[in-house]
Amino acid sequence: MEFPVSDTFQLDGKPVVFETGQTVMQAALAAGHYIPHLCYHPEFKPHGSCKLCTVKVNGRTAASCTMPAEAGLEVESDIDELNALRRTLVQMLFAEGNHFCPSCEKSGNCVLQALGYDLEVHSAGFRHQFPDRPLDASHPDILLDFNRCILCELCVNASAEVDGKHVFALAGRGNSKHLIVNAESGLLKDTNIALTDKAMSVCPVGVIIKKGVGFSTPIGERRYDQRPISQQALDDAPRPPSGEAHD
Amino acid sequence: MTDKKKLRIATTSLAGCFGCHMSVLDIDERLFPLLELVEFDRSPLTDIKHCGPCDIGLVEGGICNAENVHVLREFRKNCKVLIAIGACAINGGLPAQRNHLDLSSCLTEVYLTEPGLVHGHIPNDPELPLPLDKVHPLHEVVKIDYFIPGCPPSADAIWKFLTDLIAGKTPELGHGLIKYD
Numbered sequence: 001m002e003f004p005v006s007d008t009f010q011l012d013g014k015p016v017v018f019e020t021g022q023t024v025m026q027a028a029l030a031a032g033h034y035i036p037h038l039c040y041h042p043e044f045k046p047h048g049s050c051k052l053c054t055v056k057v058n059g060r061t062a063a064s065c066t067m068p069a070e071a072g073l074e075v076e077s078d079i080d081e082l083n084a085l086r087r088t089l090v091q092m093l094f095a096e097g098n099h100f101c102p103s104c105e106k107s108g109n110c111v112l113q114a115l116g117y118d119l120e121v122h123s124a125g126f127r128h129q130f131p132d133r134p135l136d137a138s139h140p141d142i143l144l145d146f147n148r149c150i151l152c153e154l155c156v157n158a159s160a161e162v163d164g165k166h167v168f169a170l171a172g173r174g175n176s177k178h179l180i181v182n183a184e185s186g187l188l189k190d191t192n193i194a195l196t197d198k199a200m201s202v203c204p205v206g207v208i209i210k211k212g213v214g215f216s217t218p219i220g221e222r223r224y225d226q227r228p229i230s231q232q233a234l235d236d237a238p239r240p241p242s243g244e245a246h247d
Numbered sequence: 248m249t250d251k252k253k254l255r256i257a258t259t260s261l262a263g264c265f266g267c268h269m270s271v272l273d274i275d276e277r278l279f280p281l282l283e284l285v286e287f288d289r290s291p292l293t294d295i296k297h298c299g300p301c302d303i304g305l306v307e308g309g310i311c312n313a314e315n316v317h318v319l320r321e322f323r324k325n326c327k328v329l330i331a332i333g334a335c336a337i338n339g340g341l342p343a344q345r346n347h348l349d350l351s352s353c354l355t356e357v358y359l360t361e362p363g364l365v366h367g368h369i370p371n372d373p374e375l376p377l378p379l380d381k382v383h384p385l386h387e388v389v390k391i392d393y394f395i396p397g398c399p400p401s402a403d404a405i406w407k408f409l410t411d412l413i414a415g416k417t418p419e420l421g422h423g424l425i426k427y428d
Contacts, residue, residue, distance in 0.1 A: 094338070101427035102334055102398035103341070108428065117425045123337045123394035127387055130339070132347035219428055228422045 007071035012078050018069035025053055025065040028077075029237030034230045035077050036086050036118065038111055039152035040065040041202060042237055044161070047153055052086050052115065087119045094124035098131065098147035099205075105214055106206030108222025112150060113205075114229035136181070138189035142200070143209040149179045154202040162198035167191045179207065253283075254302040254413060257326060258290040261315040262342045262382060263308025265291070266399040267333040271305070273402035284413055288325075298325045303412070307332050309339045310383040314376035323389040328412070331385045332405070334398040334427065343382040350380050393418060397426045 008015045009024070011033050018027035023046060028035050039050035046065035055064040056076040064077070076082070093099075093112060101107045115121075136144040151170060156179075159167040167188075171180045183190035193199065200208060219225070223232065260268055268291060274281065289298035298304070304326030310316055323329055334340040345353050358369045385391050395408050404424040411418035 098347075100334070100338070100340065100344070103344075104428070113427055116427065117422065120419060120421075120425065122396055122420070122425070123331065123384075123386065123391075125386065128338055128343075128384060130343065130346040130381065 009069055009071065009073035009075060011075045016069075016075075022069050023065055024055065024057070024062075024067045024069050024073070024075055026237075027069045028064065028075075029234060032234055033077075034233055035064050036083075036115060036230070037065060037233070038115060038150070038204060039154065041154055044154065044157050044202075047157075050089065050150070050152060052089055054082060054085060056082065083119060086115075087121050090116050090119060090121050091124045091126055093150050094121075095126035095128050096131075097129075097149065098133065099124075104148065104206045105209055106148070106203075108217075108219055108225045110206060110224070111204035111229065114224035114232075117224065118228050118230050133178075136186075136188050138187040139193070139211075140189070141195055141211050142188060142193065143211055144179075144181070144188055145207055145209060146179060148205045149207045150205055151177055151179070152204060154204065155179075155199045155208060158202045159193075159197065159199040165192055165197065165199075167193045167197070167199055254285045255288050255300070256285045256290070256303045256305065257288040257298045257301045257322060258292070258305040259298075259307065259318055259322065260291065261306060261308035261318060261336070261385075262311035263333060263335045263340075265307070267305075267307035267336075267397075268292075270397075270399035270402055271405055274406045275402070277402075277406055281409070298322055301326045302328065303409075304329045305332050306330065306336055306385055309335045309342055310379065310385065310388055311342050312376040312378045316379075316388060319385060319388055328392045329389070330393045330395060330408075331391045332395045333400060334396065336385045337394050337396055338384050339382045340398065343384075346381045350378060354378075395420075398428055401426065 006017050006019055008017050011028055014033070016027050016031045016033060025035055025037065025040055025046070035053050035055060037053040039047045040053055048063040048066040051063060053064045054061050057067060058074050090112065094116070099112070101113055104110070107113060133146040135146070153170060155168045156170060159165050167182050169180055169182065170177055172178050180186065181188050181191050195210065200210065258268065258271070287293045288301050289295045298321050304322040306319060306322055306329065310319060331337050335342060339346065354369050358367045361367070395404060397404055401424065404420055407420060407424055408418040
């Protein structure tokens with residue numbers, strides 16, 4: 001068996017060992033270094049669109065989820081300049097949709113919210129857009145709340161690549177870009193989505209909601225209530241085979 | 248220490264539910280050390296109706312009617328540091344759920360066509376402040392210096408924030424105290 005070629009790059013002044021083919025994000029997470037991220041999911045091809053994971057590589061900004069790791073790179077991530085940028089990106093996402101955490105079932109399990117907590121975002125600032133986005137409650141077991149969609153495309157990819165169904169897609173361009181479902185009626189009940197689909201479990205925010213579960217885990221006892229996302233994300237990251245068992 | 252001038256604090260609830268004020272009261276016995284450091288100006292706690300010059304203003308709730316705008320401007324004019332407290336003050340919160348609806352259709356539904364209403368009519372007393380077309384977060388109307396998120400923010404979060412501020416530090420909440428829900 002051939003071992004992958006390993007080398008190192010510098011992340012905030014610390015050496016990070018990587019294997020050929022890994023991105024800066026993959027190598028950093030596997031080595032136990034957190035880089036804030038939102039649309040990146042360890043099981044999917046990186047999308048590079050949310051820009052939360054922006055780092056400085058040899059002085060130039062790049063999305064660390066798509067940037068291939070190379071020997072000798074000097075990567076900066078946890079610096080005031082980039083954290084200020086990340087804070088602004090989170091604020092813009094909050095101002096763009098209708099993100100009312102007190103009435104959201106996903107509160108406490110939401111990646112966008114957890115990033116806001118971790119980056120000490122106290123307010124979205126900006127002028128809130130309050131867009132009008134009706135719900136799709138047509139499916140007996142699943143609710144779609146488009147108010148919270150951040151267009152990360154994780155459900156699109158999960159449905160296409162893992163479920164082989166293409167239930168979700170993004171339509172429109174620019175400010176009118178939005179999530180649609182694959183049915184002539186435009187309603188989720190007329191798609192072949194199932195509760196067991198991967199697409200049901202990848203939404204980082206509260207768009208794809210399983211009905212009948214609601215607040216069975218109380219607010220205050222949820223995933224990011226327990227630990228900040230900067231710690232949680234390291235547990236979620238795939239580890240090299242020699243590392244600790246990970247489920 | 249005893250001759251140190253106390254900071255003056257004003258508080259109000261605009262389009263809010265007074266939940267944030269309840270959370271302020273929830274700091275419980277810490278109210279006593281707080282009262283060593285501050286005194287209250289206009290506030291539901293003092294029943295003073297208009298705000299004089301203050302060091303800190305705490306405003307709960309968003310802006311949903313004309314009176315809210317006047318009160319908020321009075322606070323901004325008088326308070327050196329103005330703090331938006333709670334989800335409604337920060338992003339409109341629950342009252343802002345009407346923002347994608349037409350105001351007149353809201354009033355019609357609530358006061359005229361709601362099933363079970365008898366002799367309903369849309370309130371038109373001149374003393375009632377006129378509702379605004381949309382509910383706005385405070386920062387869209389005046390400059391806000393600090394925000395304490397939460398629905399409501401916990402007593403511990405309020406305590407941490409105020410004591411940081413009074414001590415002259417940049418207030419930080421940190422994990423467990425920063426909550427949007």
